[in-house]
């Protein structure tokens with residue numbers, strides 16, 4: 001075991017975060033740590049690294065385990081050094097060696113002394129074993145993977161925004177290659193190409209990785225185990241997110257059934273008691289039934305508890321038909337041109353998603369529209385009666401951490417009374433005393449909720465939202481989608497979350513070649529349109545190249561490159577002759593496949609039987625029996641999941657062999 005919690009209880013004052021929690025992290029595991037906002041995920045990571053101490057139980061770390069921990073809040077770290085230098089800091093020993101070698105080299109020139117020569121060659125040898133000649137190359141590769149341009153690498157760290165700083169620290173951490181990486185919502189500040197890069201990188205990571213994330217897709221591809229913080233307990237699931245969802249539904253259903261059956265059983269016995277009580281001869285019997293009932297370990301109702309935030313965007317006034325116009329606007333940062341001579345307008349009822357890779361200037365464009373970013377040429381015009389509200393990216397930095405939640409709300413200058421503000425905060429799950437909590441101690445998702453509440457307070461008719469789903473748990477994200485759909489005003493939003501965009505936008509804007517391209521339709525239509533365009537383009541090219549056979553290679557499809565999605569490669573023809581070895585292997589795999597199928601069928605049957613036994617009153621009213629049945633059920637379920645995994649792998653192998 002690398003690290004873990006043993007019977008750990010931890011609380012903040014009266015608030016219990018986990019009770020009696022046990023979790024062992026093994027070498028090579030990739031674990032997703034999930035749970036609703038504020039359930040204690042970040043707190044658990046802090047317990048693991050020793051930033052917090054448990055009030056009961058113990059946190060275990062083997063002595064040699066090195067841990068890398070990426071905070072959810074941006075660190076206060078600041079420096080004039082270039083980002084390359086900061087990331088190179090991962091190779092402390094190598095940098096130190098380089099210096100020593102340089103000095104020894106100088107000394108050698110001066111003295112020619114034998115001992116120095118000896119030291120010199122020793123150090124060179126050490127540098128080589130540490131792969132010291134490659135550190136610059138490796139560092140650049142990682143920084144580029146995370147979206148930095150070559151030209152950026154020499155710029156001071158200080159000049160970068162919070163999100164980009166986080167990437168530098170992330171780069172440094174993965175270059176250090178600790179045995180255990182703890183990453184708290186690493187994808188929040190990444191665009192899709194960088195997320196995909198990180199995924200690939202982490203998939204081949206040697207050490208263990210624990211990732212806190214609210215991103216289903218990311219979790220599905222990244223992790224093989226899920227640990228859920230729910231009702232002050234840790235629940236462990238041996239699979240990815242899809243597996244967790246299915247399995248959790250089963251567990252809940254099982255518990256629900258057991259609960260209902262137990263309730264029936266209790267009611268039945270209570271009726272007996274009623275009846276027997278009346279008869280003197282049966283009074284003792286009634287007593288013993290009552291005793292039995294009292295001893296019964298009650299099964300809890302399995303109804304899922306979840307945080308239902310109530311977002312209700314309201315509009316005060318109706319604006320004119322056009323909200324904002326940009327006329328021939330140009331904007332550049334030094335040589336970095338964002339837009340050139342661009343004109344667009346936002347109309348009443350528009351729900352625009354502004355998409356594209358990081359660095360294209362989406363946030364800048366949003367700020368230009370909001371009127372808080374200057375530009376060199378052109379004109380920006382507000383329409384009539386426009387009341388805007390801006391939800392800025394990196395909210396965690398925008399909030400004043402010394403304020404209480406209520407103060408923060410008061411400071412945004414609405415006309416609401418304190419009572420009304422408290423009511424509004426209640427909708428965002430800060431009820432009673434919670435409103436007096438300091439921003440400093442809030443979890444990521446809680447801060448995002450405060451920021452959302454601030455956006456709502458003004459009853460604006462035009463919302464500008466920059467990455468509004470960052471930090472929100474999946475359920476809150478769904479509620480936000482619902483609220484935005486009901487909203488009567490207009491919206492422009494920036495997001496990298498495909499699901500979110502597809503559910504909210506009726507227009508898509510993309511910055512292409514320094515121009516804003518508008519697509520009048522939702523995200524899915526836009527994707528289809530892009531695909532059609534790419535096909536046409538490919539068609540044209542292959543026609544043009546038909547004279548030259550070497551040009552016939554399939555064109556790399558650049559569909560959706562803005563979001564970093566690539567179309568699948570064409571399949572190889574299936575008609576080529578199958579050679580003997582392949583055939584043999586294929587038969588072998590097919591045999592394995594059949595055996596697996598049989599084992600799975602048998603085990604599924606066993607699992608359902610065990611499931612049925614769990615809801616049998618004879619079993620659940622006897623604690624020992626129930627626990628035994630439950631653990632047998634869990635074992636069967638785990639084994640089944642494993643077999644299913646093997647089944648899929650073999651199936652894939654067969655598919656591949658058949659294509660040879």
Ligand SMILES: Nc1ncnc2c1ncn2[C@@H]1O[C@H](COP(=O)(O)OP(=O)(O)OP(=O)(O)O)[C@@H](O)[C@H]1O
Nearest residue numbers: 012037038039040041042043441442443444445446
């Ligand atoms: N120092 C503290 N004192 C009191 N309460 C705290 C403190 N730090 C955190 N909390 C509270 O403990 C709870 C758990 O916080 P934590 O940051 O671990 O949540 P989380 O699961 O990471 O949530 P999110 O998904 O929003 O990031 C939150 O309600 C938070 O407000």
Ligand SMILES: [Mg+2]
Nearest residue numbers: 042072443444
């Ligand atoms: Mg957190």
